[in-house]
Amino acid sequence: MAVAEFTTPLDLEKIRADFPILARPVHGKRLVFLDSAASSQKPRQVIETLVDVYETSYANVHRGVYYLGARATERYEGARDIMTGFVNANDRREVIFVREATEALNLVAYAYGRTFVGPGDAIVATEMEHHSNLVPWQFLAQQTGATLHYLRLTDDGSLDPDSQQRLAAIENVKLVAVAHVSNSLGTINDIPALATWAHERGAVLVVDGAQAAPHRPVDVQALGCDFYALSGHKMCGPGAGILWGRAELLEKMPPFLTGGEMIRTVSLEKTTWNDLPWKFEAGTPAIAESIALGAAAQYLQGIGMEAIEAHEHALTAYAYDVLDGISGVTQYGPKPPNRAGILSFNVGKVHPHDVAQVLDSEGIAVRAGHHCTQPLMRRFDLQATTRASVYLYNGRDDIDALALGIEKVKRTFSV
Amino acid sequence: MDDFYRENILDHYNNPRNHGHLDHPSAAAEGVNPLCGDELAVELEVHDGVVTDIRYSGRGCAISQAAASMLSDVVKGKPVDQLAQIGKEDVLEELGIPLSPIRLKCAMLSVGVLKVALSELTGEPLPPEWNDPSDGIEWKSA
Structure with a gap:
């Protein structure tokens, strides 16, 4: 399956340098922060x-x-x-x-x-x-x-x-x-x-x-x-x-x-x-x-709100296709391009808390749970999902790390 | 961090012991953690003061389900009056991994349900540490 091409108007290296927390390893790994929908990281300018x-x-x-x-x-x-x-x-x-x-x-x-x-x-x-x-x-x-x-x-x-x-x-x-x-x-x-x-x-x-x-x-x-x-x-x-x-x-x-x-x-x-x-x-x-x-x-x-939107738009399309290509992954919500930078998915029957825990061991931060939308979860007969959300400091490397992390989830739980 | 999902946890998760239901349980209880949706039910069969059989069922994360499976092995065959001694530390010892406060609730769900079932069986009140409304877990005797 073809994966959407990713091009961005943003200077990602320069933007990442603005966020001190992104330079701090987690469990000895590069921090892959994919939970900005819950709360975003802060640039030096704000701090x-x-x-x-x-x-x-x-x-x-x-x-x-x-x-x-x-x-x-x-x-x-x-x-x-x-x-x-x-x-x-x-x-x-x-x-x-x-x-x-x-x-x-x-x-x-x-x-x-x-x-x-x-x-x-x-x-x-x-x-x-x-x-x-x-x-x-x-x-x-x-x-x-x-x-x-x-x-x-x-x-x-x-x-x-x-x-x-x-x-x-x-x-x-x-x-x-x-x-x-x-x-x-x-x-x-x-x-x-x-x-x-x-x-x-x-x-x-x-x-x-x-x-x-x-x-x-x-x-x-x-x-x-x-x-x-x-x-x-x-x-x-x-x-x-x-x-x-x-x-x-x-x-x-x-x-x-x-x-x-x-x-x-x-x-x-x-x-x-x-x-x-x-x-x-x-x-x-x-x-x-x-x-x-x-x-x-x-x-x-x-940086420009239009440029941020275009960046996330492209990254979301890329991420959706990457997740779509992993067997055992089920995604929820509209297909890109009519979709903002929030990816909601499950890996086989593995509970999202377990998905998030394995991803955390790789330095990847995602949200697991009902995301404060219990009626929505019931609508789709779900207990919970894993959610990866992107922002201006995320790049293709973060999505590729997520994909590798999901493979580790699958190995751990024999999906 | 990498050995969070130790072999013993994955073994119990993938090959659950005593999973399912009993035909004629002497006591049963359920627990739900609404925060993460973990659900667990425990059924006990008791003869002459001894737990002769136990079944658990439910859905949830690997920690909650593996802990229930491990606990069922511990409980089966034990005299009821010894079960009052089983506590949080026994479950942690079985799991053998450090847990964050959020995951601790996953691990403790099954032992909490067991306590509710035992309280129903013996008529003894539920020990206060299992009856703390602030932990958010909802217990129900069947």
């Missing part, structure tokens, strides 16, 4: 930014009249401007710093959901969602008396158009929630089409961008969605993320968390809210982490 903030510019933000307070605020708000550009928002007030996508989605579920979704209303999610974009809606439905419906999947792990057809008759849909890219299967969803579908029903579209924003250009205006959540730790950054939301929606939403920073005036009887985006940033934010998230976005933009 140095964290150190630099604490060494030169650290104080609480939006408070101090002194030099450091002003400097920290300037850098923190500067990071917001960078993130505004990163998702091509047209207004910096629409970019709210959060811990990660989970917090962003919960913010929407609480502040929007508990205000604008009520008894008799409907919420639509999909069968492929990560628990972080499923449990908040289940909980919202339980607490408000709304009903939750699911878009189902075809056997190749794409959204089933028939199921969308069946759900078309549902009335009072107030909110549609979908992943931009599936974390278990690599499915890429057509967000502009889903936005149209949601808006035709008078619903808002909430997008979990955790697996997309690190890997491809994101333009929230072109996507047409209403909320977009991303996690910094999956895009070379530390523990900070953003929620992007349309200003007119954010304006009419009550706060999520309350306390300091998100207020304008407080009396013993009554409080008025701060302006966007600070209305949604109660308490002291993750200052250095948010600034370093800006550095991560700049690092990725410096």
